[in-house]
Amino acid sequence: MAAKKRSVIGGIDTHRDTHHAAVLDSTGGLLGDAEFPATTAGYADLLAWMRSFGRVTAVGVEGTGSYGAGLARYLTSKKTPVMEVDRPDRRARRAQGKSDPIDAIAAARATLAGTAMGTPKTRTGPVEAIRALRVARRGAVKARTAALNQMRGLVAAAPEPLRAHLTKVSAATLVSRSAALTYDPARLHEPEHATTAALAGLARRVTTLTEEITTLDRQVTPIVQKAAPHTTALFGVGPDVAAQLLTTAGDNPDRLHSEAALAHLCGAAPIPASSGRVRRHRLHRGGDRGANHALHTIALCRLRYDPRTRAYQQRRITEGLSKQEILRCLKRYIVRDVYTALRADFTALAP
Numbered sequence: 001m002a003a004k005k006r007s008v009i010g011g012i013d014t015h016r017d018t019h020h021a022a023v024l025d026s027t028g029g030l031l032g033d034a035e036f037p038a039t040t041a042g043y044a045d046l047l048a049w050m051r052s053f054g055r056v057t058a059v060g061v062e063g064t065g066s067y068g069a070g071l072a073r074y075l076t077s078k079k080t081p082v083m084e085v086d087r088p089d090r091r092a093r094r095a096q097g098k099s100d101p102i103d104a105i106a107a108a109r110a111t112l113a114g115t116a117m118g119t120p121k122t123r124t125g126p127v128e129a130i131r132a133l134r135v136a137r138r139g140a141v142k143a144r145t146a147a148l149n150q151m152r153g154l155v156a157a158a159p160e161p162l163r164a165h166l167t168k169v170s171a172a173t174l175v176s177r178s179a180a181l182t183y184d185p186a187r188l189h190e191p192e193h194a195t196t197a198a199l200a201g202l203a204r205r206v207t208t209l210t211e212e213i214t215t216l217d218r219q220v221t222p223i224v225q226k227a228a229p230h231t232t233a234l235f236g237v238g239p240d241v242a243a244q245l246l247t248t249a250g251d252n253p254d255r256l257h258s259e260a261a262l263a264h265l266c267g268a269a270p271i272p273a274s275s276g277r278v279r280r281h282r283l284h285r286g287g288d289r290g291a292n293h294a295l296h297t298i299a300l301c302r303l304r305y306d307p308r309t310r311a312y313q314q315r316r317i318t319e320g321l322s323k324q325e326i327l328r329c330l331k332r333y334i335v336r337d338v339y340t341a342l343r344a345d346f347t348a349l350a351p
Contacts, residue, residue: 005054005055006025006026006053006054006055007025007026007054007055007057008023008024008026008031008053008055008056008057009023009024009026009056009057009058009059009108009111010022010023010024010050010058010059010060010111011023011024011060011061011062011104011105011107011109011111012060012061012062012068012104012107013100013101013103013107014038014061014062014063014067014068014071015038015100016038017037018035018036018037018038019035019036019037019038019042019067019068019071020033020034020035020036020100020101021033021035021036021046021049021050021104022101022104022105022107022108023050023108024105024109024112025053025054026112028109028112030105032053033101033105034046035100036049038067038070038071040070043070043071043074043075044074046071047074047075047078047080056080057081058080058081058111059080059082059083059111060083060084060085060108060110061075061082061085061107062085062086062107063087064082065120065121069123072120073122073123073124082119083111083117083118083119083120084116084119085107085110085111085116085118086110086118118255119252121251121255122251122252123250123251125227125251126226126251127227127246127247127250127251128251129223130220130227130243130247131247133216133219134216134220134243134244134247136212136216137213137216137217137220140213140216141209141213143205143209144205144206144209144210144213147202147205147209148171148174148175148206150202151174151175151178151199151202151203152174154195154198154199154202155174158192159192159195161192162192162195162196162199165177166178166199174203175203175206176203178199178200178202178203179200179204179207181196181199181200181203182196183196183197183200217239217240220239220240221239224243224246227246227345228242228245228246228341228342228345229345229348230340230341230342230344230345230348231245231246231338231341231345233341234298234337234338234341235302235305236299236300236301236302236306237338241297244290244291244294245291245294245338246342247290248265248266248288248290248291248294249262249342249346253346253347256339256342256343259336259339262335262342263335265287265288265291266287266288266291266292266294266295266331266335267286267287267289267291267292268284268292268328268331268332268334268335269284269287270282270283270284270328270332271283283328292331295334296331298334299327299330299334302330302334303330309330312326312330313326316329
């Protein structure tokens with residue numbers, strides 16, 4: 001009976017096929033560790049095993065965005081508080097060693113100490129659907145860019161008649177001209193015909209990838225507009241930028257404790273770098289770089305088309321700030337608009 005009243009903390013090291021769990025008491029003493037399969041039945045057995053030691057007050061899970069996503073969803077559905085645990089740094093691993101039990105115990109200790117305070121994304125709403133479609137789109141964009149770069153490289157070293165026909169043209173023209181090229185399959189041992197065949201094949205690949213990207217854009221855009229009407233209405237925020245901001249925030253608005261927390265998450269919050277008599281801040285190079293790029297896109301758009309932003313830029317230039325410093329200031333101000341809009345959107349989506 002005493003064990004049932006005892007408060008315990010869990011920690012889980014997640015993998016593709018198995019999850020290793022550890023349980024600590026309120027003073028940090030290890031009560032046990034065990035391994036469970038990464039299946040629905042395994043999740044149930046893991047939670048039941050943890051509850052056999054007492055009342056589970058929190059569980060620290062490593063990798064809630066990958067191998068631990070299913071487990072985190074299951075624990076949340078069973079009203080068990082879940083904390084997102086970062087992977088131990090290399091220095092700690094060199095000192096303590098590396099194994100599944102060690103990582104599980106470290107996750108539990110981080111949760112008990114309060115250093116693991118991140119709320120994992122629920123991944124059960126429209127934002128998760130947007131993220132999945134954007135994963136496919138990002139892969140298609142990278143593949144298309146790689147194919148275009150390969151085409152440019154082939155043209156640069158192509159025989160003169162072919163190089164003259166395809167050099168110094170836009171990407172669209174390069175693709176259309178390459179797709180129209182003809183070659184003799186029986187003469188592929190000749191560089192000109194082999195290069196022509198390669199360019200024609202790459203052009204077909206680029207065309208297919210462009211169609212895939214267009215299709216994904218048509219699929220994502222209505223979901224984004226429905227999920228975030230306030231965010232997409234902001235000046236300089238298009239569907240792709242809004243999709244990135246939504247993906248960074250996640251489906252659950254309780255992750256955004258404050259405007260400052262969102263700024264830190266986006267890498268737009270200055271970091272204190274003071275020492276002795278020197279009082280200063282430095283650029284934060286962490287955070288979600290995709291979200292930081294989205295803020296950068298909004299800032300550039302406003303600098304070009306928004307009169308108020310351009311007036312702000314001129315005023316800060318007279319104060320001695322560089323363009324890069326002004327962009328950093330703008331990103332922080334834009335976070336304020338984005339935070340307000342995202343909160344409004346999440347409130348509207350809440351049941």
